[in-house]
Amino acid sequence: MTRIAILGANGRLGRVVARAFIAAGYDVRAVTRTGKLPAELKGASAIAGDALDREALIRATAGVDIVFNGLSPVYTDWSKCLPMAENVMAACHANGATHLFPGTVYNYGSPMPAVITEDTPYHPTTEKGRIRCAMEELFRREADAGRVRTVLLRAGDFFGGTGSGSWFDLVVAAKINKGIYTAPGPADLVHEWAYLPDFAKAFVALAGNLDKLGSYEALNFPGHGITDMEIKAAAEKAVGRPLRMTSMAWWVLRAGSPFVAMWREIVSMSYLRFEPHRLASTRLEAIIGTIPHTSLDQAVADALSDIGIATATGVSKAA
Known part of the structure; x- marks a missing residue:
């Protein structure tokens, strides 16, 4: 049975994604700061792991095949984003795990392209956009160096869950x-909106089709x-x-x-x-x-x- 760790399992996205992987028959490990299992994640195991503590995160993800990175710092303080991302990369590398990551449209800045494809260039015009681009650059460097495989799926605003x-x-x-x-x-x-249960199912489908993917993939999820x-x-x-x-x-x-x-x-x-703006994909359907x-x-x-x-x-x- 494939083992997946859900980072940020207490969050809205993490809970929905965890439920989707449980329903698909995965061995799901819910990683939270407290180690307590959210009530709606029956069927998962719980473990404590602080994403700002590298060694603790490595221990929390030991033995898993996949790490879903649902970490989300408070909106008013994104200074933790890159340190968390670096620790996730270290944990994935130490455990030989594939990294799944939810991307945003912040990378494209203003003015927004009316239609965003996988080939649309980044043009961040806000601090959050620049941070997101820096995180993705980190993931690509780790993939290019052969250390961590990342599969990113980009979506719009969430609803559902x-x-x-x-x-x-x-x-x-x-x-x-x-x-x-x-x-x-x-x-x-x-x-652009993403209905979270659909978004989560797309991640499950990507996890089941890793043989079709390279060491770094950045795909779009065309929601609503x-x-x-x-x-x-x-x-x-x-x-x-x-x-x-x-x-x-x-x-x-x-x-x-x-x-x-x-x-x-x-x-x-x-x-x-x-x-x-809306998201379009030229590749996702061919893969999943x-x-x-x-x-x-x-x-x-x-x-x-x-x-x-x-x-x-x-x-x-x-x-």
Whole structure:
């Protein structure tokens, strides 16, 4: 049985990816700072491992075949990103493990390309974008040197799964119980979203097709390139009633950004909400076959239920 360690197993992405690998029959090791197993990861084993402690991380991943890197520092402090990435590389190298990594669209900067393919050049214009590019450069160097194989799958904004911290639950769906849909940007602007259960299944498919991949791969996951009007329509079907459209109050965040660290970081990435973009792939389907893709209506209904919002087809999952 193939063994995989999920780093960041307490996080939203880590939990969804871990569940997908458990369902696919993998021996899953959930690595968290505390060593406690998230309740929804029945079937996984738990082990403690701090990603900022290199030796501890090497021990936590000993004996695994694959490491999924779902580590995510708090949004206001990305100074830990590169040290964590270096420690993950050391752990993968020490244990001969393949590294799976979720990429972002931060690498492309502003202005955003309307369509992003695997061949679109990077042009980071923010600190977060530059950090992401530096991490990917590190992974490529390790792969080129024959030390660690990395398979990166790039996605847009996440929705789906339990927990909080995404644009979907913090903004878009925050007032749906009050009959309000909140658009983070222009309602007719195309924005790239990734439904997490689909994204996780794509990682499982890549892990099952490593023989088709080289020592370093950076692939795109084309999820839902859609507008807020489309998400709103799907949300209305899910809750069974019309929703009033309102817009996010960016002026408040901009005014307060010099004084509130989180607002400052959000404002620095605000171009993503005002420049249309979507991901396309020229390679993923040839490698894994049919790309996992839940219909928008079903994905939005399930995502709302995941965060405790009752839908017209049943009670909320949190109830």
